Structures are given as structure tokens and as C-alpha cells.
Amino acid sequence: MLNHHLVLERKETVAEGVVLLTLRDPEGRPLPEWEPGAHVDLVLREDLVRQYSLCGDPEDRSRLQLAVLREPESRGGSSHVHDVLAEGDSVHIRGPRNHFALERAKRYLFIAGGIGITPILPMLRAADASGADWQLVYGGRTRASMAFAEFLQQTYGKRVSIRPQDEYGLLDLPSLLGKPQRKTAVYCCGPEPLLAAVEAACEKWPSDALHVERFAPKERLAAGPRTTFEVELAQSGQTLKVSEDMSILEAVEGAGISVMTSCEEGICGTCETSVLSGQIDHRDSVLNDEERAAGDTMMICVSRAKSDRLVLDL
Known part of the structure; x- marks a missing residue:
């Protein structure tokens, strides 16, 4: 895993409120190698770490590219990128990691909303190179706010449908997803209302057809009851008590054990930890149903225990 200082070679505006960052190694x-769907941690300060999808070409090992939207209610990350970060600055990166990998399929339907186009971009290149049949439907507030829209239309033509809301209204998901299609993988990234609508529209599709990536925790995911339980750390031999008002991550760090972490909201996958025994109460927005059912890994920043005790590989 890369844990390195790169240089911001170029910072350019690619749509209203969106800047594209091009990073290179100073030497x-x-x-590092990466595959479509991967993201990195951008360490802006020790207390300011944000995750951004890689949107460049995985074949180009000379640079990494990230597109960052200025969030109206920024918690500091996007405003720092837009207002403080300058060309020539040293930028600390962790990763890449990938919980949104492009699986092999005969046909793909890509649905992107706003800045959710970023992880989709390298997927389109890969799908096109593989000879698969594919379609992209890309929605946004206005055409001017939709990064890479012109490039996509010029490069891929009729495979791409650009649908700004002020011209077309909301995406027509019933016509796109109303009838399940065989051997078709659906990849969707964007704001939570879009993801929730796509998930609802795909209820009759095969369970493994839909793949989504969230920029915010899934609503109501962490609203379940909170109990006290024990966590045994197999490597260190410690047993910790995790109280109702504490996360497993907080308990582990309180015991002096360092764990790689980032979002602490269950959306980035940084703190994923192997579980050796016990029942997991999954509350993350990363793992799919199959991975949850396997019961051998968890995000310790938000997920908890259904059993009285968990044994973690820490």
C-alpha cells in the first residue's frame, strides 16, 4: 500500500465546483498499480483525511488523478482542496484500496450522479477494452456542473446519455431498471437519494447484479440497539470491554494498539479487520450481502457484536 508524499503537478477546474488533481512522485x-473503482486517502492534515476515487487511467503509472467537488456543507476537506491546495504542494496519499471493483460481465449498465462519475470513468475504459456491451446514464444538476460530460460524449458517443436535471428531470430509473436483464452488472455511484432509488428499482434483479459505492453512510444503518460486549485481540492477547457508548475502534486505540483508520463512518474500508470468531452486527456501507454473511471481516469503526464476544485478528 502506498503511504507516500506526492506532488500536486496540476490543479484544473473541469466543471462548476469540481477540480481535477494530477499527482506525481517527486522523484x-x-x-502503484490500481484497478477501476479504487480510491485513496488524501491526508490534508493529520486531523483532515478524505477519500477520493481515482479517475485516471490505471495503465498510466506516472500519475494519479482525483476529481473533487466543493461540498456546500464541507466539513473541511473539499474546501481545503479548492481553497488551500496549490500546484507544487506536497500531498500525502494512503492507498489505493478497492471495495468497488469491476467484475467481469457480458453487459454493464453504469449509472452516475454528479461527482459519482469519478470511479465510473476508468470502468468505462475497461469495459470498452474488454469488448463488453455497456451503457452509461449520467445525471447531474446542470450540464455545466457535470465533470467530463463533453469528453464522455466525444469519446463514446451513443453509449453515453447525459441527463442534467434542469433539462430532463430525474433519471428515468423505471425504464432503465424495471425489467431485470440477464448477464448484466449494474454499477452506480452518486448521492444517497440516487443510490436508494437504484437499490429499490433493482429489488427484482439477481442479488449479485447491483454494485454501489457511497460517499456518505447509508441512512439508518447505525440506528440499531447498542449493547456492551467483549473483544479479544488474538495477536496481542488482550481482552477489551466495549461499552454501549464506545466503538470497537475506540476501545482498541484506547488499549494502545494502532489501527489504520480514516472516515470512521463505515464508508471507506480502511479499518477492515479480520474476525476469527463471534457474530458481527454489520453497520458499515462497504460490504455486500455475501461478504456480511461470510462473517470473517468487519469495519470496526461502526460495526458491533451480536454475540457477547468477538475475537479479532489484532
Whole structure:
């Protein structure tokens, strides 16, 4: 995993409220391999870490590219990128990691909302190179706010449908998803209302057809009851008590054990930890149903225990 200082070579505006960052190694060394759907942690300060999808070309090991939307209610990350970060600055990166990998399929339907186009971009290149049949439906507030829209239409033509809301209204999901399609993988990234609507529209599709990535925790996911339980750390031999008002991550860090962490909201996958025994109360927005059912990994920043005790590989 890359844990390195890169240089911001270029910062350019690519749509209203969206800047594209191009990062390179200061010594010209090749950057790590990554696959479509991957993201990195951008460490802006020690107390300010944000996750952004890689939107460049995985074949180009000389640079990494991230597109960052200025969030109206920014908690500091996007405003720092837009207002403080300048070309020539040193930028600390962690990753890449990938919980939104592009699986092999005969046909793909890509649905992007706003800045959710970023992880989709390299997927389109890969799908096109594989010879698969594919379609992109890309929605946004206005055409001017939709990054890469012109590039996509020029590059891929009729495979791409650009649907700004002020011209077309909301995306017509019933016509796109109303009838399940065989051997078709659906990939969706964007704001939570879009993801929730796509999930609802795909209820009759095969369970493994839909793949989503969230920029915010899934609503009501962490609203279940909170109980006290024990966590045994297999590597260190410690047993910790996790109280109702404490996360497993807080308990582990309180015991002096360092764990890689980032969002602490269950959306980035940084704190994913192997579970050796016990029943998990999954409250993350990363794992799919199959991974949850396996019961061998969890995000310790938000997920809890259904059993009285968990044994973690820490």
C-alpha cells in the first residue's frame, strides 16, 4: 500500500465546483498499480483525511488523478482542496484500496450522479477494452456542473446519455431498471437519494447484479440497539470491554494498539479487520450481502457484536 508524499503537478477546474488533481512522485518513480473503482486517502492534515476515487487511467503509472467537488456543507476537506491546495504542494496519499471493483460481465449498465462519475470513468475504459456491451446514464444538476460530460460524449458517443436535471428531470430509473436483464452488472455511484432509488428499482434483479459505492453512510444503518460486549485481540492477547457508548475502534486505540483508520463512518474500508470468531452486527456501507454473511471481516469503526464476544485478528 502506498503511504507516500506526492506532488500536486496540476490543479484544473473541469466543471462548476469540481477540480481535477494530477499527482506525481517527486522523484519520477512509478506509482502503484490500481484497478477501476479504487480510491485513496488524501491526508490534508493529520486531523483532515478524505477519500477520493481515482479517475485516471490505471495503465498510466506516472500519475494519479482525483476529481473533487466543493461540498456546500464541507466539513473541511473539499474546501481545503479548492481553497488551500496549490500546484507544487506536497500531498500525502494512503492507498489505493478497492471495495468497488469491476467484475467481469457480458453487459454493464453504469449509472452516475454528479461527482459519482469519478470511479465510473476508468470502468468505462475497461469495459470498452474488454469488448463488453455497456451503457452509461449520467445525471447531474446542470450540464455545466457535470465533470467530463463533453469528453464522455466525444469519446463514446451513443453509449453515453447525459441527463442534467434542469433539462430532463430525474433519471428515468423505471425504464432503465424495471425489467431485470440477464448477464448484466449494474454499477452506480452518486448521492444517497440516487443510490436508494437504484437499490429499490433493482429489488427484482439477481442479488449479485447491483454494485454501489457511497460517499456518505447509508441512512439508518447505525440506528440499531447498542449493547456492551467483549473483544479479544488474538495477536496481542488482550481482552477489551466495549461499552454501549464506545466503538470497537475506540476501545482498541484506547488499549494502545494502532489501527489504520480514516472516515470512521463505515464508508471507506480502511479499518477492515479480520474476525476469527463471534457474530458481527454489520453497520458499515462497504460490504455486500455475501461478504456480511461470510462473517470473517468487519469495519470496526461502526460495526458491533451480536454475540457477547468477538475475537479479532489484532
